[in-house]
Amino acid sequence: MTDDQDPIRGAAGPLPTPTMTDADDAAGGELLRLDRQLCFALYSVSNRITRLYRPLLDELGLTYPQYLAMLVLWERAPRTVGELADALDLDSGTLTPLLKRMEGNGLVLRRRDPADERRVIVELTEAGAALRQAALSVPRRLACHFALPLDEVGPLRDRIKALLPPDQS
Amino acid sequence: MTDDQDPIRGAAGPLPTPTMTDADDAAGGELLRLDRQLCFALYSVSNRITRLYRPLLDELGLTYPQYLAMLVLWERAPRTVGELADALDLDSGTLTPLLKRMEGNGLVLRRRDPADERRVIVELTEAGAALRQAALSVPRRLACHFALPLDEVGPLRDRIKALLPPDQS
DNA sequence: ATCAATCATATTGCGCACAATTAAATGTGA
DNA sequence: TCACATTTAATTGTGCGCAATATGATTGAT
Numbered sequence: 001m002t003d004d005q006d007p008i009r010g011a012a013g014p015l016p017t018p019t020m021t022d023a024d025d026a027a028g029g030e031l032l033r034l035d036r037q038l039c040f041a042l043y044s045v046s047n048r049i050t051r052l053y054r055p056l057l058d059e060l061g062l063t064y065p066q067y068l069a070m071l072v073l074w075e076r077a078p079r080t081v082g083e084l085a086d087a088l089d090l091d092s093g094t095l096t097p098l099l100k101r102m103e104g105n106g107l108v109l110r111r112r113d114p115a116d117e118r119r120v121i122v123e124l125t126e127a128g129a130a131l132r133q134a135a136l137s138v139p140r141r142l143a144c145h146f147a148l149p150l151d152e153v154g155p156l157r158d159r160i161k162a163l164l165p166p167d168q169s
Numbered sequence: 170m171t172d173d174q175d176p177i178r179g180a181a182g183p184l185p186t187p188t189m190t191d192a193d194d195a196a197g198g199e200l201l202r203l204d205r206q207l208c209f210a211l212y213s214v215s216n217r218i219t220r221l222y223r224p225l226l227d228e229l230g231l232t233y234p235q236y237l238a239m240l241v242l243w244e245r246a247p248r249t250v251g252e253l254a255d256a257l258d259l260d261s262g263t264l265t266p267l268l269k270r271m272e273g274n275g276l277v278l279r280r281r282d283p284a285d286e287r288r289v290i291v292e293l294t295e296a297g298a299a300l301r302q303a304a305l306s307v308p309r310r311l312a313c314h315f316a317l318p319l320d321e322v323g324p325l326r327d328r329i330k331a332l333l334p335p336d337q338s
Numbered sequence: 339a340t341c342a343a344t345c346a347t348a349t350t351g352c353g354c355a356c357a358a359t360t361a362a363a364t365g366t367g368a
Numbered sequence: 369t370c371a372c373a374t375t376t377a378a379t380t381g382t383g384c385g386c387a388a389t390a391t392g393a394t395t396g397a398t
Contacts, residue, residue, distance in 0.1 A: 029301075029305055031305075031308035031309065032240055032243060032244075032301070032304060032305065032307075032308065033240075033244065034237065034240045034241055034244065034256065036323075036326070037240075037308070037326070038315075038322050038325060038326040038329070039218050039222075039311070040237060040240075041326045041329045041330045042211060042214055042215045042218060042329060043215050043218070043219070043233075043237070044257075044258050044330075045211055045329055045330070045332055045333060046211045046212050046215035047258065047259075047355075047356095048258065048333050049208050049211060049212070049333070050212070050355085050356090051355095051356080052333070053208075054356090054357090063382095063383065063384080064212075064384095065383085065384060065385090066383095066384095068203065068209060068212070071201055071202075071203045071206075071209075072203055074201060075201075075202065075203065080346085080347095081346075081347065081348095082345095082346060082347080087203065088213075089213050089216065089217065090216075090384090090385070090386090091385075091386060091387090092346080092347055092348065092349095093348085093349080093350090093384095093385070093386055093387080093388095094384060094385050094386070095347095096347070096348055096349085097348095097349095097383080097384085098383080098384075101383080112347095116345095116346085116393075116394075117346095117392080117393055117394085118345065118346040118347065118392070118393045118394070119346060119347080119393095120346080120347065120348090132198075132201070135201060136198055136200075136201065138201075139200035139201065139206070140200065142208070145333060145334070146207075146332055146333065147331060147332060147333070147334065148332060153207050154205075156207060156328065157205070157206070157207040157210045159325065160207070160210045160211060160214055161210045161213075161214070162316060163214055163315055163316060163317060164214060164217050164218070164221070164314060164315065164316070165314070165316065216385075216386095219385085219386095220385095220386080223386090223387090232352095232353065232354080233354095234353085234354060234355090235353095235354095249376085249377095250376080250377065250378095251375090251376065251377080259354090259355070259356090260355075260356060260357090261376080261377050261378065261379095262354095262355070262356055262357080262358095262377095262378080262379080262380090263354060263355050263356070264377095265377070265378055265379085266353080266354085266378095266379095267353080267354070270353080285363075285364075285375090285376085286362075286363055286364090286376095287362070287363050287364070287375065287376040287377065288363095288375095288376065288377080289376085289377065289378090
């Protein structure tokens with residue numbers, strides 16, 4: 001339960017070396033090792049991918065989440081905020097200010113749906129639609145950072161998408 | 170190059186349906202499809218994992234990045250901010266306020282290294298070290314959300330860690 | 339018609355994540 | 369010893385990401 005630690009240490013003092021006992025590891029401590037964690041590998045690689053996108057997307061005046069929103073809109077527009085939220089698995093607290101920034105940059109327009117005033121319809125401007133041309137080279141330029149044969153991308157992607165059960169929100 | 174679009178549309182008006190041409194796809198447009206993107210799969214699953222951790226880590230009074238910092242410190246403490254940054258692949262702009270919050274919650278102590286006043290040493294408090302016991306059940310409780318046989322976790326984790334070249338910072 | 343429940347989005351508050359900058363300490367060479 | 373580059377964190381500013389809440393619109397039951 002407790003470490004076989006220095007008995008002199010004060011009750012509120014810092015611990016110099018919090019060692020793990022065999023009992024801890026048997027109870028699950030081995031699974032706490034950062035280098036064994038699938039979740040941290042995913043978290044870390046996701047952060048690093050965003051960093052790799054940054055210089056490419058700076059040329060387009062987009063952040064990575066904004067680029068994702070544009071990918072969705074380039075596939076089909078207009079869409080409501082809710083449809084974007086479903087496609088990106090993000091909520092309105094994230095998307096509303098993101099879309100307002102993109103509107104400020106002249107890439108999209110936001111307007112209430114006349115048929116249902118609760119909805120906000122997001123549509124592409126000319127500039128937003130035209131930006132797709134400049135984005136065409138992004139996937140290939142990013143892919144060159146990956147140490148993965150092209151024919152393994154699809155299977156790995158599908159494996160990762162299948163890791164968690166489909167949205168339970 | 171350009172869509173065969175409605176010639177009547179105004180120059181600044183919104184585009185109803187920004188279709189993709191065969192020429193676009195030949196130039197790389199197929200790769201812009203969100204559902205084909207490995208990067209989005211990683212980004213999305215990382216967000217969802219953080220959401221799954223939240224209720225478990227709420228019990229410990231930790232966020233997911235704070236939990237990661239604790240994992241590192243539980244393995245070995247004290248450490249400098251720079252060593253934490255290396256281990257977590259995060260920078261000081263992220264870690265400094267995170268560590269200050271954890272200090273405010275009584276989990277760590279921060280002090281300058283007397284031998285090199287540029288360094289800040291982060292050490293665990295009694296409470297911070299003791300929290301490891303409560304964290305032991307977290308990996309197992311999170312893992313039950315994963316649709317992955319246990320013996321496939323290690324290989325998949327190593328595959329993801331090998332996706333990008335080791336830190337080039 | 340009215341009211342309650344539901345729905346879609348916006349707002350607020352907090353905590354990352356990182357670029358750019360600042361500041362202080364250290365090391366190095368002339 | 370005195371520049372001067374380097375190292376290490378902290379600070380500032382911007383943009384996510386989400387919980388909790390608020391606002392307003394719609395639907396449905398009566």
